[in-house]
Amino acid sequence: MAKAPTMKEVAKAAGVSVMTVSRAFRADASISTATREKIQRAADELGYVFDATASGLRVKKSGFVAMTIPSISNSNFADTVGGLSERLAASGRQVLLGYTNYDIDEEERLIRQLLGRRPEAIVVTGGQHTEAARKLLQGSGIPVVETWDLPTDPIGSVIGFSNAKAMEAMVQHLVDAGHRRIAYLGGDGNADTRGADRRRGFADAMAHHGLAADLLIDAGLPPISMREGAHAMGALLDSGRTVDAVCCVSDLAAFGALTECQRRGLKVPDDISIVGFGAYELGDICVPTITTIDPAAREIGARAADLLIKCLDEGQSETSAAPITPKLLIRQSSDAAKGGQKK
Amino acid sequence: MAKAPTMKEVAKAAGVSVMTVSRAFRADASISTATREKIQRAADELGYVFDATASGLRVKKSGFVAMTIPSISNSNFADTVGGLSERLAASGRQVLLGYTNYDIDEEERLIRQLLGRRPEAIVVTGGQHTEAARKLLQGSGIPVVETWDLPTDPIGSVIGFSNAKAMEAMVQHLVDAGHRRIAYLGGDGNADTRGADRRRGFADAMAHHGLAADLLIDAGLPPISMREGAHAMGALLDSGRTVDAVCCVSDLAAFGALTECQRRGLKVPDDISIVGFGAYELGDICVPTITTIDPAAREIGARAADLLIKCLDEGQSETSAAPITPKLLIRQSSDAAKGGQKK
DNA sequence: AGTGGAAATGATAACGATAACTTTTTACGG
DNA sequence: CCGTAAAAAGTTATCGTTATCATTTCCACT
Numbered sequence: 001m002a003k004a005p006t007m008k009e010v011a012k013a014a015g016v017s018v019m020t021v022s023r024a025f026r027a028d029a030s031i032s033t034a035t036r037e038k039i040q041r042a043a044d045e046l047g048y049v050f051d052a053t054a055s056g057l058r059v060k061k062s063g064f065v066a067m068t069i070p071s072i073s074n075s076n077f078a079d080t081v082g083g084l085s086e087r088l089a090a091s092g093r094q095v096l097l098g099y100t101n102y103d104i105d106e107e108e109r110l111i112r113q114l115l116g117r118r119p120e121a122i123v124v125t126g127g128q129h130t131e132a133a134r135k136l137l138q139g140s141g142i143p144v145v146e147t148w149d150l151p152t153d154p155i156g157s158v159i160g161f162s163n164a165k166a167m168e169a170m171v172q173h174l175v176d177a178g179h180r181r182i183a184y185l186g187g188d189g190n191a192d193t194r195g196a197d198r199r200r201g202f203a204d205a206m207a208h209h210g211l212a213a214d215l216l217i218d219a220g221l222p223p224i225s226m227r228e229g230a231h232a233m234g235a236l237l238d239s240g241r242t243v244d245a246v247c248c249v250s251d252l253a254a255f256g257a258l259t260e261c262q263r264r265g266l267k268v269p270d271d272i273s274i275v276g277f278g279a280y281e282l283g284d285i286c287v288p289t290i291t292t293i294d295p296a297a298r299e300i301g302a303r304a305a306d307l308l309i310k311c312l313d314e315g316q317s318e319t320s321a322a323p324i325t326p327k328l329l330i331r332q333s334s335d336a337a338k339g340g341q342k343k
Numbered sequence: 344m345a346k347a348p349t350m351k352e353v354a355k356a357a358g359v360s361v362m363t364v365s366r367a368f369r370a371d372a373s374i375s376t377a378t379r380e381k382i383q384r385a386a387d388e389l390g391y392v393f394d395a396t397a398s399g400l401r402v403k404k405s406g407f408v409a410m411t412i413p414s415i416s417n418s419n420f421a422d423t424v425g426g427l428s429e430r431l432a433a434s435g436r437q438v439l440l441g442y443t444n445y446d447i448d449e450e451e452r453l454i455r456q457l458l459g460r461r462p463e464a465i466v467v468t469g470g471q472h473t474e475a476a477r478k479l480l481q482g483s484g485i486p487v488v489e490t491w492d493l494p495t496d497p498i499g500s501v502i503g504f505s506n507a508k509a510m511e512a513m514v515q516h517l518v519d520a521g522h523r524r525i526a527y528l529g530g531d532g533n534a535d536t537r538g539a540d541r542r543r544g545f546a547d548a549m550a551h552h553g554l555a556a557d558l559l560i561d562a563g564l565p566p567i568s569m570r571e572g573a574h575a576m577g578a579l580l581d582s583g584r585t586v587d588a589v590c591c592v593s594d595l596a597a598f599g600a601l602t603e604c605q606r607r608g609l610k611v612p613d614d615i616s617i618v619g620f621g622a623y624e625l626g627d628i629c630v631p632t633i634t635t636i637d638p639a640a641r642e643i644g645a646r647a648a649d650l651l652i653k654c655l656d657e658g659q660s661e662t663s664a665a666p667i668t669p670k671l672l673i674r675q676s677s678d679a680a681k682g683g684q685k686k
Numbered sequence: 687a688g689t690g691g692a693a694a695t696g697a698t699a700a701c702g703a704t705a706a707c708t709t710t711t712t713a714c715g716g
Numbered sequence: 717c718c719g720t721a722a723a724a725a726g727t728t729a730t731c732g733t734t735a736t737c738a739t740t741t742c743c744a745c746t
Contacts (some may be wrong), residue, residue: 003484004458004461004483004484006731006732006733007732007733008732016695016696017695017696017697018696018732018733018734019695019696019697019733019734020694020695020696021733022732022733022734023694023695023734026734029694030692030693030694030695031693031694031695032693032694032695035694035695047478047479047482049455049458049459049479049483050459050733051459051461051731051732051733052456052459052460052461053396053399053400053405053459053460053461053731053732053733054400054701054731054732054733054734055732055733055734056396056701056733057396057397057400057700057701057702057703057731057732057733057734058700058701058732058733058734058735059701059733059734059735060701062396072415072421072424072425072428073418073421073422073425075416075418078415078416078421079416081415082415082416082442085415085442094439094441094456094460095440096437096439097438097440098437099425099428112392113395113437115347115392116392116393116394116395116396117395117396118347118394118395118396135390136390136392139390140347140392141346141347225624226624226625226628227624227627227628230628255625255628255629256628259628259629259630262630263630281568281569281570282569282598282625284570285569285570285573285598285599285602286598286602286629287602287605287606349701349702349703350702350703351702359725359726360725360726360727361702361703361704361726362703362704362725362726362727363724363725363726364703365702365703365704366704366724366725369704372724373722373723373724373725374723374724374725375712375723375724375725378724378725393703394702394703395703396701396702396703397701397702397703397704397731398702398703398704399703399731400701400702400703400730400731400732400733401702401703401704401705401730401731402703402704402705402731403731
């Protein structure tokens with residue numbers, strides 16, 4: 001195939017200067033309708049496609065907003081990307097996505113790569129970064145938004161919530177329902193910082209209620225899938241330890257745990273309560289439905305977009321928007337009325 | 344914040360020419376170690392980040408591969424993107440993603456936008472496009488890969504499979520298991536072309552077996568979620584029509600249908616068989632596990648990457664790789680041994 | 687008709703990087 | 717020490733677009 005035609009060739013075909021062609025493609029410019037139509041025809045004829053790269057270089061506006069997420073396969077993050085993407089599209093901007101695989105070193109590499117595309121802003125997931133990554137973000141000269149977390153030392157704006165606090169609310173709910181022997185089922189280590197925060201919130205809340213947080217089940221390396229949730233639940237049950245309720249790092253893990261109970265003939269919530277995190281559609285459809293926390297994943301993205309549009313188009317300085325307040329959704333899997341057992 | 348520093352400033356700081364700085368950042372160039380280190384220091388000092396945009400303009404290699412998918416929230420497509428992304432990363436290329444929302448007009452807009460970023464290749468989902476979109480792709484001068492489908496008139500390469508044929512295999516399985524009154528549960532209309540193909544394959548297969556394909560349940564506009572699957576199943580059951588088995592457009596819809604049966608006290612597969620499509624993790628974990636077809640979503644992406652790397656780096660012309668052959672995974676939800684009923 | 691001024695169009699240089707070429711420096715055998 | 721080839725560094729022009737300024741065209745109104 002021949003290489004893509006440029007404005008120069010369109011200009012020649014239309015019998016005008018390159019500058020006039022350039023103007024024909026912008027809304028504001030002063031150009032006669034006749035000329036614009038003539039140029040449009042020539043462009044269509046040649047199959048001309050505007051080069052956003054060259055334009056971006058000249059006007060120093062790439063039209064990109066970069067975003068890093070741990071994994072594309074997690075529908076929570078996919079929702080955030082969706083919210084961001086949809087709302088930015090209205091202002092003609094495009095999201096440039098990168099995946100960290102829950103690894104902050106990988107995140108650093110990724111941030112460097114993304115900044116090389118000269119995005120107009122960057123949205124990252126989480127508030128924990130390598131020292132070099134922080135420096136890159138701070139020195140980038142563009143708005144930075146950290147999401148899905150509440151960093152103690154934010155780089156720019158924040159649109160997130162405390163995963164620990166959210167989990168504390170969940171423990172409160174379980175305790176209110178009469179549970180005492182509560183397990184936490186989540187990933188190993190601290191690679192998934194949101195997971196680690198939730199575990200910490202769990203432990204703190206248990207301590208606060210004077211309960212032992214000795215049932216911390218490691219389900220493997222993040223992200224924890226349904227299968228790993230099922231395995232970990234199996235291991236917990238095999239251990240023979242007494243358990244009232246299981247707090248899972250996500251609805252996916254919770255669903256895995258739930259199915260393991262079903263396979264073993266345990267009734268949820270009659271024999272044991274199971275709760276998740278993330279408000280995945282799954283948890284609202286399965287039988288029984290799973291109590292969870294809705295972090296407003298899509299809204300996080302939408303809010304980030306709104307904030308950025310304010311910064312970029314209206315020249316406002318970065319302001320932290322109203323905080324995200326996750327909502328506890330009490331459903332069948334922990335419904336006390338159905339018989340949460342006391343120990 | 345100050346604007347990002349350029350090579351010029353790094354050059355001044357290091358006391359060399361811009362060209363030398365440029366060379367310092369490329370592996371091949373002839374440059375002394377001392378100079379390279381000096382430049383590296385200066386660059387770190389200033390927080391210099393390489394501008395891939397400007398470089399791309401000059402060398403005519405953007406480092407982008409564009410891809411369009413119907414929705415980011417569908418884990419099948421997310422897997423394909425993951426496979427593509429991971430394998431392209433090794434060759435230093437980045438995936439630029441766009442979402443069509445199952446709308447070919449939106450796809451056309453998107454393709455135009457993506458081509459404006461001067462990607463080195465473009466991967467699209469499906470084989471149905473607007474006339475203008477076809478022209479854009481054909482005239483783009485870059486390798487084009489159509490995936491997840493087997494277009495009759497391909498634009499470039501194809502890495503896909505026949506959704507109709509795959510569904511025929513599924514019907515064969517159900518018929519073998521003794522089912523006669525088989526329903527199809529999927530989306531309205533033809534917006535989701537893969538869904539429409541599956542429905543067509545279903546109808547053809549039913550006709551081939553001399554069975555009536557009169558149970559075509561419309562579950563709403565694509566994409567069909569779990570909830571819509573559940574609703575549609577409810578409507579089917581409420582209609583009082585006799586049904587042996589239900590063929591769903593995806594595992595998500597199938598799971599929704601399955602839960603609806605559970606809520607109504609119907610046993611799967613004893614009272615009714617349910618099968619899905621897509622080999623989502625969900626279907627392998629839920630109780631009972633769901634019979635499905637594995638389209639090798641991740642492999643589609645990986646194969647596309649391999650093909651493109653051959654085209655771009657080794658100058659080979661576009662060759663269609665070995666075809667994708669979806670695998671029927673027979674699981675509990677249609678297990679004849681457990682008692683698929685004959686009518 | 688002639689004139690003033692706005693609208694339309696054109697010419698030039700620049701955005702940040704690099705290919706291609708030229709010049710300077712280094713290294714080494716004789 | 718010199719000559720020479722190779723390595724290292726510098727110069728210039730360019731990728732496709734647009735800001736800026738200069739020029740031409742057009743029209744309304746005296």
